Amino acid sequence: MLHDNFQIDIKNYALFDEAFTHASYVNEHPKENLKYYERIEFLGDAVMQLCVSEYLFKRYPNLPEGKLSRLRAAMVCEDSFSKFAKECHFDEYIRLGKGEEKANARNRPSLLCDIFEAFIGALYLDQGKETVVSFISKVIFPKLDMGWFDHFLDHKTELQELLQQDGDCEIEYQVLAEKGPDNAKQYYVAVLANQKELGRGTGHTKKAAEQAAANQALKELRG
Amino acid sequence: MLHDNFQIDIKNYALFDEAFTHASYVNEHPKENLKYYERIEFLGDAVMQLCVSEYLFKRYPNLPEGKLSRLRAAMVCEDSFSKFAKECHFDEYIRLGKGEEKANARNRPSLLCDIFEAFIGALYLDQGKETVVSFISKVIFPKLDMGWFDHFLDHKTELQELLQQDGDCEIEYQVLAEKGPDNAKQYYVAVLANQKELGRGTGHTKKAAEQAAANQALKELRG
Numbered sequence: 001m002l003h004d005n006f007q008i009d010i011k012n013y014a015l016f017d018e019a020f021t022h023a024s025y026v027n028e029h030p031k032e033n034l035k036y037y038e039r040i041e042f043l044g045d046a047v048m049q050l051c052v053s054e055y056l057f058k059r060y061p062n063l064p065e066g067k068l069s070r071l072r073a074a075m076v077c078e079d080s081f082s083k084f085a086k087e088c089h090f091d092e093y094i095r096l097g098k099g100e101e102k103a104n105a106r107n108r109p110s111l112l113c114d115i116f117e118a119f120i121g122a123l124y125l126d127q128g129k130e131t132v133v134s135f136i137s138k139v140i141f142p143k144l145d146m147g148w149f150d151h152f153l154d155h156k157t158e159l160q161e162l163l164q165q166d167g168d169c170e171i172e173y174q175v176l177a178e179k180g181p182d183n184a185k186q187y188y189v190a191v192l193a194n195q196k197e198l199g200r201g202t203g204h205t206k207k208a209a210e211q212a213a214a215n216q217a218l219k220e221l222r223g
Numbered sequence: 224m225l226h227d228n229f230q231i232d233i234k235n236y237a238l239f240d241e242a243f244t245h246a247s248y249v250n251e252h253p254k255e256n257l258k259y260y261e262r263i264e265f266l267g268d269a270v271m272q273l274c275v276s277e278y279l280f281k282r283y284p285n286l287p288e289g290k291l292s293r294l295r296a297a298m299v300c301e302d303s304f305s306k307f308a309k310e311c312h313f314d315e316y317i318r319l320g321k322g323e324e325k326a327n328a329r330n331r332p333s334l335l336c337d338i339f340e341a342f343i344g345a346l347y348l349d350q351g352k353e354t355v356v357s358f359i360s361k362v363i364f365p366k367l368d369m370g371w372f373d374h375f376l377d378h379k380t381e382l383q384e385l386l387q388q389d390g391d392c393e394i395e396y397q398v399l400a401e402k403g404p405d406n407a408k409q410y411y412v413a414v415l416a417n418q419k420e421l422g423r424g425t426g427h428t429k430k431a432a433e434q435a436a437a438n439q440a441l442k443e444l445r446g
Contacts, residue, residue, distance in 0.1 A: 038287070038288035039280065039286075039287070039288050039291065041288070042276060042280065042288045042291050042292060042295075043276050043277060043280045045276075046269075046272045046273040046275075046276035046277070047273060049269045049272050049273065050269040050270060050272065050273040052269075053265060053266050053268075053269035054266060054269070057262065057265065057266045063262075064261070064262070065261035065262050065264070065265045068262065068265050069265060072265075129352075
């Protein structure tokens with residue numbers, strides 16, 4: 001059972017019934033006066049936005065807003081939420097109409113994402129924000145440490161955005177040297193903006209060295 | 224003073240300094256180690272989304288998700304927030320660099336909107352969600368009763384979206400009758416989908432009668 005898995009002492013089961021019920025199921029049971037998840041998902045979406053924003057804001061006190069936004073967008077999206085829903089076995093609890101069941105809606109990422117948000121909405125209404133934070137601290141935040149979203153902290157993109165915000169700027173990455181044997185090669189890269197060097201970086205791949213150079217340039221530019 | 228106007232017992236003034244400081248001011252005062260509002264605005268934006276969503280969710284227990292989303296989008300947007308910021312005289316507190324001041328940034332809607340969100344972020348961190356809700360209950364929610372956002376509860380658009388979600392559908396509004404003198408005319412309108420009548424409505428203008436007919440059709444379709 002859902003509440004066993006997450007040790008939640010549910011007060012109002014009707015909220016969770018609503019969160020896990022699809023419109024197709026309501027249409028097939030017209031006499032039962034059921035509600036489907038869309039309204040509660042509307043609320044859950046906003047709850048997630050705030051909980052994730054607050055966590056990132058506090059965890060990364062020096063991360064500029066652009067990076068915070070990119071990280072949040074990576075975490076609060078259909079791709080992530082559908083995976084979390086699967087991980088929590090939420091797919092097993094969805095009440096679907098027969099047609100949607102046949103169409104395999106139970107495994108559709110967009111529906112799994114909706115159900116995840118609806119569950120969060122129900123949890124928020126039933127238990128309050130602290131319980132939501134505690135739930136996503138188990139399910140979502142550990143993924144940050146596991147590197148799920150690292151590719152969204154892209155220094156090269158950030159440097160480009162910073163340099164080009166006031167107009168055109170030519171950004172170039174130059175390989176200064178390649179050292180060591182093939183299986184342990186080290187690349188040395190410089191980043192230049194309009195021919196002026198802004199930073200250098202090293203790495204085992206050209207791409208890693210470029211990211212390191214962009215990161216150093218960002219630090220220099222921000223003082 | 225800000226806290227006098229809204230009777231807020233501020234604990235951490237630094238948060239509000241940050242919320243009202245533009246990057247251009249920070250750049251002109253490099254030795255003061257100041258922060259500008261963007262990070263705190265990132266948080267405030269999410270706080271507003273949740274507070275408005277929760278209010279609409281509870282105030283309109285029968286409004287479908289589509290209408291809730293449209294109402295929220297109308298309330299949480301640059302146009303609204305820049306007006307609220309002006310109404311609260313937040314423009315007077317912004318710390319701007321000289322160039323931005325000359326460029327009249329103080330009256331730029333996008334900046335006023337940002338500052339409003341940043342203020343909400345600071346208020347949330349300093350006082351918690353309840354104080355934010357109490358603040359926007361004075362500043363924003365009364366505008367709902369004043370009809371600021373009524374045009375977003377558009378029954379005709381909603382009916383169209385509902386009927387056309389599974390493919391094309393021809394929707395037509397027919398004036399059945401016009402009764403009464405010119406200064407108190409009453410219009411009688413029917414709405415038809417693929418030639419089948421779905422609802423009727425009356426009103427003092429053709430447009431109002433169409434909205435009433437669409438609303439009745441929505442009620443019929445939803446059972």
